Amino acid sequence: MKALPLVIAILLVASPALGAVGPDAVSDQQSVFDTASPAQAQAQQVPNETIRVLDIPESNLVQATVESQHVDLGPSLDLAALRAGGQIQTGTSIERIESASDDSIRQQLIIDELSRIEQRAIALQSTQRTVIERFNQDQITARELLVELARIDAEARSLNERRVELRTLASNTPDFSIDSGRLAGLERELDTFTGPVRKHAVAVMTGGAEPTRFSVRTSETGVVLSVVADGKYIREAYRSDLRDRDQSTVMYEEALGIVADNYPTVYSSRSAQNGTNVISAGNSHRVRINYNGGQLSAYVDAGSGEVFKESQARPLRTVTSGTPKTEVKDGLSLTAYQTYPGGPLRIQLNETETDDPVDANVTIGLEASQESTLLGHTGTDGTIWTVSPSGPFTITVIKGNSAVVLTSSPTPIPGLETNTTDQSNSTPDEQLTATPEGPPGV
Incomplete structure (x- = not known):
């Protein structure tokens, strides 16, 4: 393991009565802060491929596809109902606890409710595993997989909000701590x-965001998702x-x-102030790095x-384009800056x-397939971004009487x-930090 320069370690130990509640709360976890040197903070942008990513080895890959997603009334209503149901259940639980006739009953109700959340977390683990298995066996589509993962995400966030409320109730209960x-x-x-x-x-x-394309890659128990949205390349990966x-x-x-060993480029270009922190909880450690x-x-x-x-979340303006491949025909020059499966793919169209x-419409499709998907149009700068398919693909542009493939x-x-x-090792927070919080889960 490489030496870590300029590490400032701060061990924060909070009262046992405190629980993990959020980014603005006092931490009950262990935190390490790491500050980069000015030279590191000024590190130059580097090619896309040097930003390492957690992914699925090709030998373990079961499914790989790119799915277009759009506003969908059915899942939208389901998610709204799930959210509302979670809020109602949380409110009911809090009211029951606050209405307890004495502190001993209040304490027991808090413990019982916390146990229910823990049991539901176990159930979500099983649900996620089952959903991935069904997708791998072609029992559900990529779109349906995304819908199910979105539902799991929504419920997990709702359960965490309830956990926060319980932490607050516990801290306000005399002679009691969790x-x-x-x-x-x-x-x-x-x-x-x-x-x-x-x-x-x-x-x-x-309906809160524009339709877009999601890359989906799965192993038997893992899933990798990525998307280009809101001017960013965003990805997440989980491998049990x-x-x-x-x-x-x-x-x-x-x-x-x-x-630091696994993400050398990210680590070496971390921000000069509060660029890194480590939060330990349960049987894992979360390392967050803000970098150039x-x-x-x-x-x-x-x-x-x-x-x-x-x-990972990376603004497209910071993404260095990969190796270009260009095709010229009918006065049009079409370039794809190649990237890895699910990576940020830049497409550029210019007059020769x-x-x-x-500005023209762009379609993309797998080389082995007869079907193509409309990406959109390149706009006034001639550029459009998407996520790369996992296999050979064809890009087509038609502008008036001109066409290039x-x-x-x-x-x-x-x-x-x-x-x-x-590898097969598996068996089946709050933080005081000066690091700016990103979007939940980022």
């Missing part, structure tokens, strides 16, 4: 089921095969080093020492004589050093 590790560990477990791509899928389905719940040997001090090109959250399993979950950008392929996945081979 183990802070239990509350924080539950938060991290619920965090397993949430992510920025799932959250964006909810926004698309409910990299977890070892039977032991806990990796300390929070080591987690930063593990992430975006934000990374990597989750290190305390048993296996592996990064088992990841989320003047090099002026051209380009065939391209994704590049190799810049996988993590320790996640590039098959």
Whole structure:
């Protein structure tokens, strides 16, 4: 493991009565802050492929597709009902606890409600595994998988809100406390089921965001999702095969080093002030890094020492285009800047004589398929972004009487050093931090 320069370690120990409640609360977890040097803060932008990602090895890949998602009344109503039901249940639970005739009954009601959330978290784990299995067996479509993952995300967030309320009730109950590790560990477990791509899928389905394309890649028990939205490339990955719940040997001090080894480019370009923090809870450590090109959250399993979950958000303006491949015909120059499966794919259209950008509709389809999907139009700058398919693909542009077709392929996945081979280790928070909070799950 590489040495970590300029690390300022702060061990924060809060009262056991405090639970994990949110980014503005006092932490009951262990936190490490790491400050980058001015030289590191001024690191130059680097090619796309050097930003490593948690992904699924090709030997473990079961399904890989790109799914167009749009507003959908059915899932939208279901998600609204789920949200409303969660709020009602939380309100009912709080009212019952606050109406308890004495403190002993109040304490027992809090414990009982916390146990219900823990049991529901276990059920969500089973639900997520089943949904992935059904998708892998072609029992549900990629669209249906996204809908189910969005529902799981919404319920997990609702359960975490209830956990926060219980933490507050516990802290306001005389002579009573809930183990802070239990509350924080539950938060991290619920965090397993949430992510920025799932959250964006909810926004698309409910009409809060424009229709877009989602990359979906699965193994037997893992899932990787990515999307280009709101001027950003966003991805999330979860691999349960990299977890070892039977032991806990990796300390929070080591987690930063593990992430530094796996994401060297991100780590070396971290922000000069409060660029990194480590939050430990339950049997995992979350390492969040703000760097020149975006934000990374990597989750290190305390048993296996592996990064088992990841989320990244990178503004497109910071994404360095990959290797270009160009096709010229009928006065049009079409270029695809190749990237890895599910990575940020930039498509550029220009006039061949003047090099002026051209606004035209763009379609994309797998080379082996006869079907194509309309991406949209390139706009006044001649550029459109999307997520790359996992296999060879064809891009087609028609502008008036001119047409140009380009065939391209994704590049190799810049996988993590320790996640590039098959592994089978699995068994089946609050933070005081100066790091600015990103979108939930990022």
